[in-house]
Amino acid sequence: MVMGHDQSWSTQFEIKKLDDEKRLATVIVSVVTKADGTPITDLQGDIIEIDELESAFIEAFADGGMRKGGEMHAKIGGADVVQHFTLSKAERVALGFGDGEEMGIAKLRVNDDSLWQKIKTAQLPAISIAGTADREPA
Secondary structure (H helix, E strand, C coil): EEEEEEEEEEEEEEEEEEEECEEEEEEEEEECCCCCCEEEEEECCCCCHHHHHHHHHHHHHHHHCCCEEEEEECCECCCCEEEEEEEEEHHHHHHCCCCCCEEEEEEEEEHHHHHHHHHHHCCCCCEEEEEEEECCCC
């Protein structure tokens, strides 16, 4: 999959960690392989390699196509994506994490008071991120 500006999308991600003081929410955007290296088929039926996910992240952020988050697809814009990265098997080992899943991770700064309150009180267990993409057949 190549990220670009042709197809708008929005998807939700489970919130894994909160920083109350900084109003930051950390989410796993995509897990692409299991710890044993088995590829994972995503909800759209795609299998994405970690290198493809990394390239998609880089292109989406460089082009401004994936920067806003919000409430369950209905209210995008209450949060800004402030960090994003992928974690490959090689990176896991180099960083001392050992074997594990390959994944993409993002951190969002929540600006909307109502959205932050819902996240903090677990009324909203996931947050949406919107963007644009070009879908390429395998």
